[in-house]
Amino acid sequence: MIGFHPLPATLLSxxxxxxxxxxxxxxxxxxxxxxxxxxxxxxLVLTVAAMFLYDRSAGGMQFVEHYSWIPSLGVxxxxxxxxxxxxxxxxxxIIIFAGVFVTWRLETRSKEFFIYALALVGGVFGVFMSMxxxxxxxxxxxxxxxxxxxxxxxxxxRKEYAAMKYTMYxxxxxxxxxxxxxxxxxxxxxxxxxxxxxxFDLAALSTIHFDPAFQKFAFFLMLAGFGVLIPIFPLHxxxxxxxxxxxxxxxxxxxxVIMKLGGYALIRVGIGLFPEGAxxxxxxxxxxxxxxxxxxxxxxxxxxxxxxxxANSSISHMGFVLIGLASLNAASMxxxxxxxxxxxxxxxxxxxxxxxVYDKAHTRVIADLGGLAHxxxxxxxxxxxxxxxxxxxxxxxxxxxxxTIFTGAIQVYPVLxxxxxxSVVVTxxxxxxxxxxxxxxxxxxxxxxxxxxxxxxxVPIVVLAAVLIGFGLYPRAIMDIxxxxxxxxxxxxxxxxxxxxx
Amino acid sequence: MxxxxxxxxxxxxxxALGLLxxxxxxxxxxxxxxxxxxxxxxxxxxVLSFLAPxxxxxxxxxxxxxxxxxLFFKQLFITAAFLVSLMSLxxxxxxxxxxxxxxxxxxxxxxxxxxxxxxxxFVSLYIGLELMTLPLVILTAYDRTxxxxxxxGTKYILLSAIxxxxxxFGLSLLFGAAGSLSYADALKALASxxxxxxxxxxxxxxxxxxxxKISAVPFHMWSPDVYxxxxxxxxxFLAVGSKAAGFAALIRLLxxxxxxxGGDFPLLVISLSVLSMVVGNLIALPQTNMKRLLAxxxxxxxxxxxxxxxxxxxxxxxxxxxxxxxxxxxxxxIFAALSSFGEAGGSGEIASxxxxxKRSPFMAASLLVCLLSLAGIPPAAGFIGKFYxxxxxxxxxxLWLTALALVMSVVSISYYISxxxxxxxxxxxxxxxxxxxxASKALLAVSVLVTIGMGVFPAPITEWTRAIAGxxxx
Numbered sequence: 001m002i003g004f005h006p007l008p009a010t011l012l013s014x015x016x017x018x019x020x021x022x023x024x025x026x027x028x029x030x031x032x033x034x035x036x037x038x039x040x041x042x043x044l045v046l047t048v049a050a051m052f053l054y055d056r057s058a059g060g061m062q063f064v065e066h067y068s069w070i071p072s073l074g075v076x077x078x079x080x081x082x083x084x085x086x087x088x089x090x091x092x093x094i095i096i097f098a099g100v101f102v103t104w105r106l107e108t109r110s111k112e113f114f115i116y117a118l119a120l121v122g123g124v125f126g127v128f129m130s131m132x133x134x135x136x137x138x139x140x141x142x143x144x145x146x147x148x149x150x151x152x153x154x155x156x157x158r159k160e161y162a163a164m165k166y167t168m169y170x171x172x173x174x175x176x177x178x179x180x181x182x183x184x185x186x187x188x189x190x191x192x193x194x195x196x197x198x199x200f201d202l203a204a205l206s207t208i209h210f211d212p213a214f215q216k217f218a219f220f221l222m223l224a225g226f227g228v229l230i231p232i233f234p235l236h237x238x239x240x241x242x243x244x245x246x247x248x249x250x251x252x253x254x255x256x257v258i259m260k261l262g263g264y265a266l267i268r269v270g271i272g273l274f275p276e277g278a279x280x281x282x283x284x285x286x287x288x289x290x291x292x293x294x295x296x297x298x299x300x301x302x303x304x305x306x307x308x309x310x311a312n313s314s315i316s317h318m319g320f321v322l323i324g325l326a327s328l329n330a331a332s333m334x335x336x337x338x339x340x341x342x343x344x345x346x347x348x349x350x351x352x353x354x355x356x357v358y359d360k361a362h363t364r365v366i367a368d369l370g371g372l373a374h375x376x377x378x379x380x381x382x383x384x385x386x387x388x389x390x391x392x393x394x395x396x397x398x399x400x401x402x403x404t405i406f407t408g409a410i411q412v413y414p415v416l417x418x419x420x421x422x423s424v425v426v427t428x429x430x431x432x433x434x435x436x437x438x439x440x441x442x443x444x445x446x447x448x449x450x451x452x453x454x455x456x457x458x459v460p461i462v463v464l465a466a467v468l469i470g471f472g473l474y475p476r477a478i479m480d481i482x483x484x485x486x487x488x489x490x491x492x493x494x495x496x497x498x499x500x501x502x
Numbered sequence: 503m504x505x506x507x508x509x510x511x512x513x514x515x516x517x518a519l520g521l522l523x524x525x526x527x528x529x530x531x532x533x534x535x536x537x538x539x540x541x542x543x544x545x546x547x548x549v550l551s552f553l554a555p556x557x558x559x560x561x562x563x564x565x566x567x568x569x570x571x572x573l574f575f576k577q578l579f580i581t582a583a584f585l586v587s588l589m590s591l592x593x594x595x596x597x598x599x600x601x602x603x604x605x606x607x608x609x610x611x612x613x614x615x616x617x618x619x620x621x622x623x624f625v626s627l628y629i630g631l632e633l634m635t636l637p638l639v640i641l642t643a644y645d646r647t648x649x650x651x652x653x654x655g656t657k658y659i660l661l662s663a664i665x666x667x668x669x670x671f672g673l674s675l676l677f678g679a680a681g682s683l684s685y686a687d688a689l690k691a692l693a694s695x696x697x698x699x700x701x702x703x704x705x706x707x708x709x710x711x712x713x714x715k716i717s718a719v720p721f722h723m724w725s726p727d728v729y730x731x732x733x734x735x736x737x738x739f740l741a742v743g744s745k746a747a748g749f750a751a752l753i754r755l756l757x758x759x760x761x762x763x764g765g766d767f768p769l770l771v772i773s774l775s776v777l778s779m780v781v782g783n784l785i786a787l788p789q790t791n792m793k794r795l796l797a798x799x800x801x802x803x804x805x806x807x808x809x810x811x812x813x814x815x816x817x818x819x820x821x822x823x824x825x826x827x828x829x830x831x832x833x834x835x836i837f838a839a840l841s842s843f844g845e846a847g848g849s850g851e852i853a854s855x856x857x858x859x860k861r862s863p864f865m866a867a868s869l870l871v872c873l874l875s876l877a878g879i880p881p882a883a884g885f886i887g888k889f890y891x892x893x894x895x896x897x898x899x900x901l902w903l904t905a906l907a908l909v910m911s912v913v914s915i916s917y918y919i920s921x922x923x924x925x926x927x928x929x930x931x932x933x934x935x936x937x938x939x940x941a942s943k944a945l946l947a948v949s950v951l952v953t954i955g956m957g958v959f960p961a962p963i964t965e966w967t968r969a970i971a972g973x974x975x976x
Contacts, residue, residue, distance in 0.1 A: 069960070069961060070960050070964055071961060071965075072964060073893075073964070134889070138881075138885065141880050141885065142879075142880050142881055145874060148922075152927050153927050160923070160927075168916060171912050171915050175909060176908075179901065179905045179908055182889075182893050183896060183904075185897070186897040186901075189897055190897075
């Protein structure tokens with residue numbers, strides 16, 4: 001597509017918005033909202049346009065931009081999106097757009113909130129768009145500190161503990177991943193088995209055939225490092241605290257997007273550069289994925305706090321992504337990427353609703369709530385939509401994603417796949433049970449003063465639910481793009497004779 | 503004799519002497535003007551060092567070397583002196599007397615640092631070291647009303663004297679073995695007897711003397727006390743100027759004077775680096791005083807920067823130089839903020855920074871950026887700097903050292919973050935606005951701009967430092 005350059009503007013618009021906000025006085029609340037909304041809208045509009053203009057038959061990296069950054073080390077600010085990253089860019093744009101509306105009525109330090117939130121989103125865009133390993137990693141790091149501040153200033157429920165725990169987990173993970181990145185860099189520079197030049201270009205790096213021992217070593221570091229973000233059992237301990245303590249819009253971003261950074265990096269860098277290493281560690285990933293899916297689903301069932309239920313359910317759903325990755329075939333990885341998108345939207349919807357309930361009722365303890373459908377029919381309908389998506393009801397995009405994952409995974413890990421599918425049943429139990437306890441039952445006069453969602457509060461609900469249902473009814477709109485991105489990778493893996501059958 | 507090779511040093515010495523005389527000419531009440539004159543003079547000197555750095559080559563038959571590496575360090579020192587003199591304006595104004603001598607001492611210390619960077623002979627090395635240290639001791643004890651400042655000065659001079667004695671002893675052993683004081687001759691003569699215990703012990707003592715200056719573990723004991731007691735601008739000068747000068751001398755000594763006898767020196771430098779990273783970062787964790795925290799962080803940073811000497815290659819050296827630049831600006835930013843905070847009545851305790859985001863958003867934001875740079879989190883420059891150092895070490899096959907440095911870096915983030923938490927999140931007891939003087943505002947703005955600039959557009963300074971490192975042929 002000549003003449004259409006959506007990526008730099010999409011990437012820069014949150015940063016520019018944050019910079020503009022610095023100069024707006026704290027009291028001008030409307031100006032602050034307007035700038036934040038404008039920044040989010042620019043990104044969203046450009047991304048949607050890119051979805052339409054992406055040439056599906058050609059596939060591969062498109063809308064490529066090339067800027068030289070540190071020439072002597074071969075680091076370039078190369079931007080581009082393919083079928084793997086474009087859906088995730090869209091996901092990020094949708095969630096921040098919804099997040100601005102969720103935060104519309106924020107009273108305390110709203111200017112700073114939007115500055116940090118936009119900086120965070122800018123970092124996430126950078127990760128998905130970067131075609132250079134060092135730049136990709138740098139953007140992951142850029143996103144860390146804003147999240148820390150966002151959780152510990154605007155959060156709830158043991159927010160400082162949660163923020164610190166979260167930050168230390170993520171930074172430790174990054175440090176482990178950075179060891180692998182530095183090792184890759186050194187390996188690639190070695191003329192004996194590498195390229196003999198300084199480069200971080202992922203495309204160039206993937207042409208190297210890394211030594212199998214090195215692949216096993218480096219992929220394991222990547223798995224441990226990025227696994228914290230996903231999060232993979234047993235590195236998941238930061239997630240329930242972090243997601244529950246974060247303010248609503250940030251929970252949406254954390255569960256919706258930040259968790260996907262790990263999965264994305266693992267596919268793009270881990271499997272992309274080290275297919276044999278991935279193959280070696282795949283059984284481990286598959287086992288941990290099954291534990292993620294089933295064990296954490298049971299953990300979610302016994303939670304007393306509504307937000308902890310949703311947070312744990314996110315971890316459980318990321319187990320599907322992991323088993324999709326571990327199976328290493330086209331269908332399963334296709335489904336994994338689709339699941340990242342579907343789960344991102346669904347989790348954001350969940351957190352938006354939980355945030356609404358908490359804002360109005362000032363409690364999230366399930367036992368205290370009940371019969372809310374009487375006072376808040378729209379909120380309860382939205383919760384039902386999210387819940388049905390969560391348990392994989394056909395007609396929702398989550399069903400498409402999960403179905404695709406399991407058609408791929410069952411060919412490689414039949415037993416583990418069945419175990420993981422079992423978690424869908426557990427999910428159905430806890431989602432419906434929570435729904436029953438919170439929204440159904442006799443009218444509780446204690447909650448008669450609660451008003452249903454309306455006005456700006458409905459915007460995120462409508463947008464997110466529409467995306468879930470829209471792609472659920474017409475999955476081709478996005479599955480074609482994903483398949484185009486995954487197929488070359490799957491073919492590369494298959495050509496090494498290690499992937500499962502198609 | 504070609505005096506143009508030492509043109510910058512001559513001008514710097516003239517500035518220092520001129521400031522001394524000028525201060526005496528002024529009436530007692532007006533002596534704070536010296537500070538403004540000094541800042542302008544240092545700035546002019548910095549411009550001069552870029553426009554007319556003097557002829558390259560050596561002075562006095564190799565006693566003194568004016569090459570790109572030493573010029574780089576001189577520019578770094580002048581920048582530090584300029585920024586520190588700006589930082590000191592308010593501090594000296596608050597003094598009862600001796601306001602003008604402060605800047606003259608700063609100038610003399612600067613000349614000493616320059617000599618250290620250019621020294622190509624054991625004698626000029628030693629003279630440079632003493633010329634740098636003695637004014638610093640006086641400056642450390644400058645706040646006569648504070649017991650801590652006097653205590654810090656006393657500690658500093660005693661420990662400096664010991665380290666000088668060790669250094670001199672080492673130099674005399676080396677002289678005994680080599681029969682010459684010049685680096686080039688020493689290298690030639692020592693190469694043949696490199697396994698000799700005399701040479702090994704002498705070299706270790708010399709390195710120990712400079713490890714004291716860069717406050718590497720186990721020679722770091724002085725720095726927390728001295729940083730805490732010294733006035734904030736002086737602590738800044740110690741942290742950036744004196745440390746960089748120590749590195750300047752170490753680079754030249756290790757690469758050009760001491761024979762690396764069968765891998766002994768890498769081992770020595772590796773142990774200094776590892777100890778500094780581990781001990782500095784771990785002891786920084788429980789600190790409650792901001793300056794002590796910065797002292798331990800500066801010890802840890804000595805460890806990171808030493809990684810460049812472990813690599814001892816062009817890329818490693820370039821990474822060191824890059825790191826020293828970003829380290830300078832991050833520290834100047836932090837100390838400038840602390841200094842204005844202290845003038846506004848704040849104590850040195852971390853807890854007293856509570857609610858700074860409300861009392862002075864600009865100061866809080868600057869501190870945030872500079873702390874993130876030290877912690878190595880992008881987009882601040884620290885990330886790129888650390889990456890350069892670690893990548894080069896890993897390229898030479900020491901991946902374990904990279905991994906260790908990264909682990910310690912995560913540890914360091916936890917204490918930087920706890921400071922950030924106090925600044926950005928906690929509510930202040932006293933919510934009065936803090937007025938930041940224009941000079942401090944300028945300092946903070948420059949520090950933040952350079953820190954972010956080096957992180958977002960690293961290429962120009964990277965190319966510059968690589969070009970300089972490339973001229974150092976081993």
